[in-house]
Amino acid sequence: MTSTQPRIILLFSGKRKSGKDYLTDLIQKRLTAEMCCILRLSAPLKQQYAKDHSLDYEELLGSGQYKESYRADMIRWGEMKRQQDSGFFCRLAIKHATQPIWIISDCRRMSDVQWFHEEFSDRCICVRVEASEQTRSQRGWRFTTGIDDAESECGLDEGVKFDYIIRNDGADDVLEKQLEDLLSLIKSREDESNAQNNIKPEK
Numbered sequence: 001m002t003s004t005q006p007r008i009i010l011l012f013s014g015k016r017k018s019g020k021d022y023l024t025d026l027i028q029k030r031l032t033a034e035m036c037c038i039l040r041l042s043a044p045l046k047q048q049y050a051k052d053h054s055l056d057y058e059e060l061l062g063s064g065q066y067k068e069s070y071r072a073d074m075i076r077w078g079e080m081k082r083q084q085d086s087g088f089f090c091r092l093a094i095k096h097a098t099q100p101i102w103i104i105s106d107c108r109r110m111s112d113v114q115w116f117h118e119e120f121s122d123r124c125i126c127v128r129v130e131a132s133e134q135t136r137s138q139r140g141w142r143f144t145t146g147i148d149d150a151e152s153e154c155g156l157d158e159g160v161k162f163d164y165i166i167r168n169d170g171a172d173d174v175l176e177k178q179l180e181d182l183l184s185l186i187k188s189r190e191d192e193s194n195a196q197n198n199i200k201p202e203k
């Protein structure tokens with residue numbers, strides 16, 4: 001593994017079109033790309049799936065209809081890999097990370113959360129993104145049997161203690177306040193971790 005040890009790992013989860021990519025981009029901008037990287041468990045999955053099926057990897061990474069038309073089959077394919085090794089995509093996703101703060105933007109299964117807690121016990125912050133079905137529909141979501149009622153979407157509905165829940169269907173100022181709260185939480189966790197490891201804060 002070539003990644004360096006992170007100080008903080010934000011484990012983001014949330015339903016389709018709740019706004020995980022939108023929010024993690026905003027947070028990375030605030031923290032800067034030098035300090036913070038966004039890692040997607042689905043990136044190595046989509047990369048290999050695209051290669052095996054002669055598909056457009058960039059399109060699979062986007063938020064459009066192209067990805068949605070392959071979602072059910074990608075889930076099936078990814079689950080086959082995970083059955084052999086539940087940490088398979090976690091390890092690939094973090095392989096080249098060098099920044100001190102990592103955002104994992106798409107945790108979906110209990111095994112994802114457990115893997116990070118086992119590897120990086122005290123450094124994880126679990127963040128849930130929530131938006132109403134009405135908001136998600138306005139962003140293009142349509143309930144799909146076999147996807148929205150399956151583990152890929154429901155695996156973390158219960159059994160996880162979230163450190164912070166972001167409601168992402170309100171006005172911009174409501175979102176701004178939540179982002180500030182989350183950034184403060186990250187800062188205080190970083191300070192705790194630095195104190196424990198005897199690291200002086202950066203000027």
Ligand SMILES: Nc1ncnc2c1ncn2[C@@H]1O[C@H](COP(=O)(O)OP(=O)(O)OP(=O)(O)O)[C@@H](O)[C@H]1O
Pocket residue numbers: 014015016017018019020021022023063139168175
């Ligand atoms: N607070 C917001 N204000 C404006 N647009 C938003 C907001 N949150 C999300 N969006 C938009 O909604 C759409 C879906 O958001 P996004 O792709 O971040 O969701 P997601 O949870 O990552 O979805 P998926 O799981 O399907 O990838 C995007 O076009 C995004 O720009």
Ligand SMILES: C[C@@](O)(CCOP(=O)(O)O)CC(=O)O
Pocket residue numbers: 016041042045060061062067071074075078106108152
């Ligand atoms: C196949 C899958 O990784 C697609 C995720 O796509 P996205 O995070 O919604 O862009 C979902 C899954 O792993 O269950």
